[in-house]
Amino acid sequence: MFVIITYDVGEKRVNKVCKKLREYLTWTQNSVFEGEISKSLLMRCLYELELIMDKEEDSIYIYQVANPKNIKKQVFGQEKNFDELFI
Amino acid sequence: MFVIITYDVGEKRVNKVCKKLREYLTWTQNSVFEGEISKSLLMRCLYELELIMDKEEDSIYIYQVANPKNIKKQVFGQEKNFDELFI
Numbered sequence A, B: 001m002f003v004i005i006t007y008d009v010g011e012k013r014v015n016k017v018c019k020k021l022r023e024y025l026t027w028t029q030n031s032v033f034e035g036e037i038s039k040s041l042l043m044r045c046l047y048e049l050e051l052i053m054d055k056e057e058d059s060i061y062i063y064q065v066a067n068p069k070n071i072k073k074q075v076f077g078q079e080k081n082f083d084e085l086f087i
Helices: A011-022 A039-052 B011-022 B039-052
Strands: A002-008 A026-029 A032-036 A059-065 A071-077 B002-008 B026-029 B032-036 B059-065 B071-077
Touching: A002 A011, A002 B026, A011 A026, A011 A039, A026 B002, A026 B059, A039 A059, A039 B071, A059 B026, A071 B039, B002 B011, B011 B026, B011 B039, B039 B059
Parallel strands: none
Antiparallel strands: A002 A032, A002 A059, A026 A032, A059 B071, A071 B059, B002 B032, B002 B059, B026 B032
């Protein structure tokens, strides 16, 4: 499935959340990750995020599209890929 | 259609982009807007965003899902709606 994960988390946890998501998805904008992922891997990723986040303060959204053909991405301006910057 | 728009724009343009998007969609996370919108309204919104943004620096992603039933949103932690905070 195709997944977009966006997050808005406390400063202390930003790096941890970001690092965790980089293990599973592609980092395409400041607080946006996306990519294709299996259901089981996504479940593991979300379980690990739950251990890091503070549910009273933080906000993580997971948008799932079962068939990647059903979602179309359009880019205005720069298309970023932070992962490439860190290789 | 259902649309998610995420942005990463220069500080000088953040407020303008945000204000413009609030005319069309729901503000659900720091730099994330979402909602159902017609193709023609989306085109108008994007045209107006193009006038505000700096294509050399800024990055705006538009994820479109024709049938809203094909996308599932899961929320971890807080579900925010900044629009409600400003009423």
